[in-house]
Amino acid sequence: MKSAIESLNRKIRESGYRMTKQRAVVLEELSKTNDHPRADEIYQRVRRRLPNISFGTVYRNLKTLKELGLVRELNYGKKFSRFEVNIGKHHHFICLGCGRVYDLDIVPSRKLCEEAAQKTGFEVADCRVEFYGYCDAKEKRNLSDTEIDE
Amino acid sequence: MKSAIESLNRKIRESGYRMTKQRAVVLEELSKTNDHPRADEIYQRVRRRLPNISFGTVYRNLKTLKELGLVRELNYGKKFSRFEVNIGKHHHFICLGCGRVYDLDIVPSRKLCEEAAQKTGFEVADCRVEFYGYCDAKEKRNLSDTEIDE
DNA sequence: TTGACAAATGATAAATAATTTCTATATTCT
DNA sequence: AGAATATAGAAATTATTTATCATTTGTCAA
Secondary structure, three states, rough: OOOHHHHHHHHHHHOOOHHHHHHHHHHHHHHHHOOOOOOHHHHHHHHHOOOOOOHHHHHHHHHHHHHOOOOOEEEOOOEEEEEEOOOOOEEEEEEEEOEEEEEEOOOOOOHHHHHHHHOOOOOEEEEEEEEEEEEEOOOOOOOOHHOOOO | HHHHHHHHHHHHHHHHOOOOOOHHHHHHHHHHOOOOOEEEHHHHHHHHHHOOHHHHHHHHHHHHHHOOOOOOEOOOOOOOOOEEEEEOOEEEEOOOOOOEEEEEEOOOOOHHHHHHHHHOOOOEEEEEEEEEEEEOOOOOHHHHHHHOOO
């Protein structure tokens, strides 16, 4: 696992960036969860370890990590973004009740993309499948989480 | 076609709303296109027929029509909403180059939803499939259209 | 048709709130 | 150590969306 961090460090440095405590912790916190936190949730978590980190730093690092392809930004509704470490193609289940986002390792059929390409005549680069429903989590997240459009 | 408008009128009145020129034109403009305009685009189009209509009225009516289930609001990215008349289940192709949204009459396999329900153990109410790629439209829409996240 | 009341409009101002920017100071890496 | 990059803290931004309110319009009953 050490080599993973090493190669990560190398990648960051090669891009002209530096590996700071703040950047590392943002990435670590995002790596150890699969609950697709918002920027403010990431800020709260990182703050437990780096009490003086500022919101701007979290945003800046999320942006940087996104540029490096290490982090993905997800938008469900237009109020805020959610973030996840980039772990390749997968899809999501979004709870209409509490706003939680879950990973699914379902692989969408190639057929579907081909069908879309045929029908449109356009080049289809990507296909996202999102399932909506209600999860069984007991505690609701805070209100702003529930503001899923439609 | 007259009966369709009649039944629409009835539906609106039964809900305690009134059918105004402004409301009718907003719905008409949205009905005669399938290009998923933003609120400001709808405003521009409606203004060609009702030069004195205000932005607030367009927003108010989009909201009302959404409540009545006649209009759907779509969010790709968090900057603005797009609107379409509610014509039942269908999916979308989103151009990563110009931001245009196209309708697709592809029906996602029931299997996929069942698979998602099985994997999550949750009730899956809806499934949205979005295809991303590049369309062949010559003229680009204005810049704000291109701000598709990711 | 008319009148009355509630709902909708126009014009403008205000809110919303996530994200970005600013700047002096601190940290990283060679 | 030195140059470049990053940070903290706070303020600014951005543009969509909502609220306000006096005036107008739609609906319905008489």
